[in-house]
Amino acid sequence: MPFTPARPDPSQPAVRINLLSDTQTKPTPAMRAAMAAADVGDEQVGDDPTVNALCDRVAELLGKEAAVFMPSGTMCNVAGLLAHCRPGDEILAHRTAHILSREGGTHAALGGFQITGLDGADGKFTPDALRAALHPRTRYEAAQTVVSVEQTANIGGGTIWSKSDLEAIVTIARDRGLATHMDGARLMNACVATGIGASRMSDGWDSVWIDFSKGLGAPIGAVLAGTRDYIDAVWRWKQGLGGSMRQAGIVAAACIHALDHHVERLADDHANAHALAHGLGQIDGIAVQQPETNLVFFDPAGAGISGAAMVKALRAKGVLLATMDGRIRACTHLDVSADMIEETLGLIRDVVRAV
Incomplete structure (x- = not known):
């Protein structure tokens, strides 16, 4: 497959029904109006009031101390895991997880991490599968540092990790000194489907993010949350990866509109x-x-x-x-x-x- 995406074929009929992905959504007229009216500043130096309002709101929504606005969910995963790990560390995730199958090997290229894929039905591994994959800390094997889940599991079929399994995974990880990371690209879908609030769904997870450019209908953006110290470390990687922006309140306003109107x-x-x-x-x-x-x-x-x-x-x-x-x-x-x-x-x- 070529690295450069193919442009639309003009010989094909116009797309009338787009079921390719929820990334295909277009901003609604009301969302565009919110973007046009956004109060903006320099996001890179913390001076964009709309970005700051969005980050504060998502941190509260997810029950975390702080949050950072990112251009994409992939950057949330990359910067988020770079902040958790050191070169040579091992991350445990399902074998179909986005970080393993859809992010171009960036974690290995930039961080020197290895991601070990765990088996399990419908894109989810069980707590027992996690226990079986853990090994003692020795100088002979990679240091297991992070356990990651994807809520919902995309390639698994948009399936939802149960609250009980999420709690069990957190308990196992804490007992072994591992950090926990939730790729919450479609977390709000899971929350709406189960009736479980976002803060409760992500309770105990050290880092978690939500994507606004999928079902929530914004044109761009994701927000990663965690402790203040962790978000400070993520910011360093965001800056180095080119993710720091200027008047980003224009797109952050779309995300706030999505929280107000597109969740239910x-x-x-x-x-x-x-x-x-x-x-x-x-x-x-x-x-x-x-x-x-x-x-x-x-x-x-x-x-x-x-x-x-x-x-x-x-x-x-x-x-x-x-x-x-x-x-x-x-x-x-x-x-x-x-x-x-x-x-x-x-x-x-x-x-x-x-x-």
Whole structure:
């Protein structure tokens, strides 16, 4: 795969239904108005009032002492783990975790860390699997420093780590002197689906972040939270990685608007995902994983068509999907309506009938 993303093919019909990812959301008119009206300053020297307000709000939301605004969730993971580890350290995470499968080996390249992938169903390892992966601290093996989870587990199917497993992992990590890091790219989806508040969901985790450019609908931005000393250390890496910004209040205002208006409506995305999964389950030959949040993974091989071929056929009809980990992934978000879900199901039936 080339490193440079392909530009849209002008010979293809316009995308009418975009189920590629919740990163595809466009700012709403109200969000754009909030951005235009934002009070701004120099974020790099702590002088942007809107960024400061966002960081204070997210720190309170997650039950942490302090927070830092980042351009992306990937930078939250990279800078966050650079602040936790030293070269030669080992991080424990699920083998499909974003830090291992989707961040270009940056942790090894910049920090000299190794990430050990743990097995487990649906993108989650069990507390017992974590215990089994731990080893005594000796000079012969990498120092195990951090345990990381991804809430929700993307490649696992948008699945939710249970509160009891999160608590057990924290207890095991503390007993062994390991830090805990939560990649909370879709944490608010998990909170809305379970009714568990964000501070309770992340209680005991040393570092945790939420992404605003996915289901919350902002054009850019994520916020990482932890202790004040930890956030000071993260800031050093943010500066070195080029993540410090100037009048960033324009985009921070979009994130504040998202917290005010786009959290509870995540339930609509979950309902649309369930409707899509239900409809797919009625089509002979399609195997579908029942969604817990806004991600629907399905495999049409039993209907006589590969995932790649179906994605191509639907793209020709103006529907954008992706293959991931050998299956098709559909992602619902605020720019996808219930009517679009029904239309997509009709088009998938047409493709299967044609086969």
